Amino acid sequence: MASDFKTMDANSVVYIIDDDEGTRTSLTNLLRSVGFVARSFEGTAAFKAFDKPDVPSCLLLDVRLRGESGLFFHQQEKKTQRIPIIFMTGFADVSICIRAMKAGASDFLIKPLADQDVIDSVTAALAVDKARLDTERVRNGLLEAYGSLTSREREVLAYVIGGSMNKQIAAEIGISEITVKVHRGTAMRKMNATSLADMVRKAEAIGLEPIFC
Incomplete structure (x- = not known):
């Protein structure tokens, strides 16, 4: 017992x-x-x-x-x-x-x-x-934060962690550079990322695959 x-x-x-x-x-x-x-x-x-x-x-x-x-x-x-x-x-x-x-x-x-x-x-x-x-x-916690992103924010984020510039992302997915910047900023804020390097580390922690232009 x-x-x-x-x-x-x-x-x-x-x-x-x-x-x-x-x-x-x-x-x-x-x-x-x-x-x-x-x-x-x-x-x-x-x-x-x-x-x-x-x-x-x-x-x-x-x-x-x-x-x-x-x-x-x-x-x-x-x-x-x-x-x-x-x-x-x-x-x-x-x-x-x-x-x-x-x-x-x-x-x-x-x-x-x-x-x-x-x-x-x-x-x-x-x-x-x-x-x-x-x-x-x-x-x-990171997975929960990532789950709060919209599909477009996730798409932009995948390009961001792949090292693409806003202009490149805009051309690739067919939206304006300003809109890319907004999605990028919102995604970074939701993921509580303080920098691109921080965002890359967090993406790696949850197994997020980058997209390259």
Whole structure:
């Protein structure tokens, strides 16, 4: 059964999956003692069913579990479970964990776990996930802004990030240079771009393809 905790609006969460109750309790107490919010599960099914808050997170995952193993879970879920995974393992499974890291795992820790190793690994993993979430939120904001552009503003913007001058764009799409300037200015304002270079960076962030005259 998952351990209880009340701070679901916390700034970050550390998840623990281990079928050994003693390990779950020890890790939960350790992490909470240094200020982390921890949530523990006996198996992967309960973890997958849990409604996770959209905050920086990481997962401490035992390699060998009753039922679905930690390694199998990682192999099946690595495309959808984007939070960093830190494997916990005995010496016999080190080579397995190294292969898992090559496949995208964040780190692995050898049992018996050293407190400082756990804290350091969790701290690093949460920093990575925070950076990922920050990037995603910026991109989502840019996509929302781009969605507010009219079709003509998008067309003009595609030429702008391709390096075309207003006169060239006007000739290419058959409107006046003044109208191009208006569309260009409106698009830049809606995208909150402070310069052409800034607009190009933002376009790249959302995968907007330039059009060249």
